Amino acid sequence: MFSATRVTESDLKAKGRKVIRRDGKQILLLAREGRVFAIANRCPHEGYPLSEGTEGPGCVLTCNWHNWKFDLATGEALVGRDPVRTYGVEIRDGEIFLDLSDPPAQMQRERALKGLEAALLDNDMTRMAREMARLERAGFEAREALVHAIGFLNDRLENGSTHAHGAAANWLALSDAAPTPQTRFTAILEPIAHLAWDTMGAPRFPYADESAEWDAKAYLAAVEGENEAKAVAHIRGAVAVGISYSELMPVLGEAALVHYADFGHSAIYTVNIGELIARLDGRAYEPLALALTRAFVRATREERLPEFRFYDKALAAWNGKGDAPVRAEDFIGLNVDAILKRTLESSGRPAHEVYDALMGAGAWNLLHFDLAFASAADNAIADNVSWLDFTHALTFARAARTICAHRPGLWPRALLQMALFVGRNRKYVRAEEDAARWRVDDRAAFLARETATLYDHGIVEPIIACHRLKVLTALNRELDETPDAPWGDAMCAAVNRFLNIPMKRHHGLRSAAQALDFIAKEG
Numbered sequence: 185m186f187s188a189t190r191v192t193e194s195d196l197k198a199k200g201r202k203v204i205r206r207d208g209k210q211i212l213l214l215a216r217e218g219r220v221f222a223i224a225n226r227c228p229h230e231g232y233p234l235s236e237g238t239e240g241p242g243c244v245l246t247c248n249w250h251n252w253k254f255d256l257a258t259g260e261a262l263v264g265r266d267p268v269r270t271y272g273v274e275i276r277d278g279e280i281f282l283d284l285s286d287p288p289a290q291m292q293r294e295r296a297l298k299g300l301e302a303a304l305l306d307n308d309m310t311r312m313a314r315e316m317a318r319l320e321r322a323g324f325e326a327r328e329a330l331v332h333a334i335g336f337l338n339d340r341l342e343n344g345s346t347h348a349h350g351a352a353a354n355w356l357a358l359s360d361a362a363p364t365p366q367t368r369f370t371a372i373l374e375p376i377a378h379l380a381w382d383t384m385g386a387p388r389f390p391y392a393d394e395s396a397e398w399d400a401k402a403y404l405a406a407v408e409g410e411n412e413a414k415a416v417a418h419i420r421g422a423v424a425v426g427i428s429y430s431e432l433m434p435v436l437g438e439a440a441l442v443h444y445a446d447f448g449h450s451a452i453y454t455v456n457i458g459e460l461i462a463r464l465d466g467r468a469y470e471p472l473a474l475a476l477t478r479a480f481v482r483a484t485r486e487e488r489l490p491e492f493r494f495y496d497k498a499l500a501a502w503n504g505k506g507d508a509p510v511r512a513e514d515f516i517g518l519n520v521d522a523i524l525k526r527t528l529e530s531s532g533r534p535a536h537e538v539y540d541a542l543m544g545a546g547a548w549n550l551l552h553f554d555l556a557f558a559s560a561a562d563n564a565i566a567d568n569v570s571w572l573d574f575t576h577a578l579t580f581a582r583a584a585r586t587i588c589a590h591r592p593g594l595w596p597r598a599l600l601q602m603a604l605f606v607g608r609n610r611k612y613v614r615a616e617e618d619a620a621r622w623r624v625d626d627r628a629a630f631l632a633r634e635t636a637t638l639y640d641h642g643i644v645e646p647i648i649a650c651h652r653l654k655v656l657t658a659l660n661r662e663l664d665e666t667p668d669a670p671w672g673d674a675m676c677a678a679v680n681r682f683l684n685i686p687m688k689r690h691h692g693l694r695s696a697a698q699a700l701d702f703i704a705k706e707g
């Protein structure tokens with residue numbers, strides 16, 4: 185629907201350009217090469233006025249702030265990214281009329297999602313935010329952008345699910361609890377930006393597109409045999425006939441825990457992806473299930489490493505008859521073999537008792553992580569340990585406990601794998617650490633304060649921000665469910681320490697020294 189502007193074509197031609205205001209919008213009219221153009225005056229990049237721009241040959245307008253160049257006829261950015269909005273123009277009796285009506289909502293949605301795809305491939309977070317905002321302005325949920333990003337980038341994840349999937353549900357929970365519209369929006373943007381980061385520059389690694397009838401045994405056998413195409417076919421079959429993710433949980437949980445898979449990451453992803461699918465009302469179920477399946481297939485089976493090799497024997501020896509009561513102190517300081525043996529001695533105790541003791545020992549390790557290892561530049565590659573090696577003892581435990589609620593028969597694996605974390609990390613602790621300074625007196629205030637920082641964390645690497653979130657979420661939920669757990673105070677103090685000691689994340693000197701040493705011995 186066209187409306188009058190009270191600007192005549194001859195007047196515009198005489199002046200060259202004019203800005204008018206309608207419905208809170210600024211519209212730039214330009215007369216150029218015998219034609220009249222109408223575009224939004226705010227540059228789609230950062231909003232500076234295009235009326236200050238420079239016209240070039242071929243009906244091109246340059247925004248002088250960052251040199252984006254727009255085709256006045258189509259709005260396309262010839263240099264730059266987002267297109268500028270154009271308006272329909274008619275000349276009636278010498279007066280300029282404009283069509284200011286918005287395009288249909290679906291068209292706006294499609295444009296925003298197309299723009300989002302470009303932003304994802306560019307790893308351009310500011311444009312992702314703009315396209316999400318455009319999606320919302322058109323009347324759609326911002327989290328639809330997350331659904332779209334998951335599907336669009338899925339086959340660029342070479343090893344399947346990453347922490348971007350693993351933390352997305354926690355971000356959405358944070359979004360739901362956000363105090364302002366901006367923080368709500370931020371917490372949806374974070375997992376989208378994380379996905380872009382994780383797939384930056386990656387080619388496609390397509391999934392086989394066959395589908396086969398869901399068969400739990402065949403699925404597990406395919407995962408075990410590292411046959412991605414077959415495993416993927418079965419998971420597609422499950423999704424196609426409407427078998428829900430929670431119905432699959434006992435099987436997925438087994439796939440996650442059958443090995444000490446990716447240092448426990450498979451279990452964390454399995455649980456968190458289930459929550460993500462629920463928070464997205466089932467949308468993105470198939471791509472997330474495919475990515476998780478790929479992650480299972482490609483997961484390193486850490487128990488094959490020499491330091492964890494006793495795990496298989498311990499699992500085989502688990503008879504549920506060990507009746508030694510156990511506390512955290514019984515585990516602290518034991519090496520991998522010793523802690524597995526000590527766990528077996530309590531195999532007949534209630535699972536929660538052994539769990540609590542291992543959580544306590546994991547908390548002690550985190551509270552006493554020797555920072556010299558975190559910053560060392562002259563260590564062996566095998567001793568490249570970081571805070572995240574310690575925090576996973578908590579996030580894995582939370583995931584393992586959730587899986588075992590679906591499948592109690594997996595408790596021996598869950599507990600023995602928790603023991604692996606504790607035994608492995610005991611080499612990197614310092615008993616003299618001043619643990620008392622990290623004591624938390626008011627748990628609720630601590631959790632609320634630290635969680636609030638996540639809306640504006642200021643951390644470049646998404647993996648670090650998402651670990652802060654995942655650790656806080658796991659702690660919060662564990663304390664909610666078992667407020668009197670014996671490890672509660674120690675774990676709060678440990679997480680407080682993790683969150684409040686600066687983390688060295690760039691190891692140039694370490695990498696150089698290790699590479700020189702390695703190549704010198706390469707032969």
Ligand code: FES
Nearest residue numbers: 227229230247250
């Ligand atoms: S604001 Fe126009 S190019 Fe940056």
